[in-house]
Amino acid sequence: MIELKTILETVENETGLKIRTHKRNRNLVYARYIYYRLAKEITDTSLDEIGKVVNRDHSTVINGLNKFEETILVDQDWYLVYLRIKQKFQGLTEEEREKIEVKDQVALLNQNLRAAHQKIIELQKLTSDSEILRWISLLSEEDMEDFKANRLKPYLMIRKLI
Structure with a gap:
């Protein structure tokens, strides 16, 4: 007992x-x-x-x-x-075993979903950064100076790079 x-x-x-x-x-x-x-x-x-x-x-x-x-x-x-x-x-019981199996599967799916979400965020950062760099390369010298003073500095401050 x-x-x-x-x-x-x-x-x-x-x-x-x-x-x-x-x-x-x-x-x-x-x-x-x-x-x-x-x-x-x-x-x-x-x-x-x-x-x-x-x-x-x-x-x-x-x-x-x-x-x-x-x-x-x-x-x-x-x-x-x-x-x-x-x-x-x-x-x-069979029903109780199934509940455990389903919970384990849901936990695994949630873990995979979080990992995929993190990769999407990383890809979005890369995409937005590369688009910004492409756009900057098209600016004239005068527009580049304006961009640095009025756009790039605040952007970098938001991203906490300076």
Whole structure:
């Protein structure tokens, strides 16, 4: 039988949070909700015992289990943390496995999208700079002096080159 301490340590390791603390920031509270839910699902331990492991009483555990339904099941990131931890103790349903796979695919697509966006920005800078240089080469000497004084200096200041 899986012990509460094992569930606690797994939740703390997976979230990087120490949930036995008395602090109440959102991430700690959500991690506790996950611990409460897993402890209730996986063990036959009383709510009072589940709470004692994290320095809480049984009414706090009941509240946390109710809040789990309202928060964790709605917040996809925390729900996936819950599923990943649950998977270590129990098998997941096909639907739960698919949710993890989809989330991983979305994360990879977002990473690729950010990289592509950065490359587009770099190409736009190169294109605009080369167009400016081409335009400058077409100026007469008099227009070039005017350009340097009235256009180039402010442009370079905006680009923080001078």
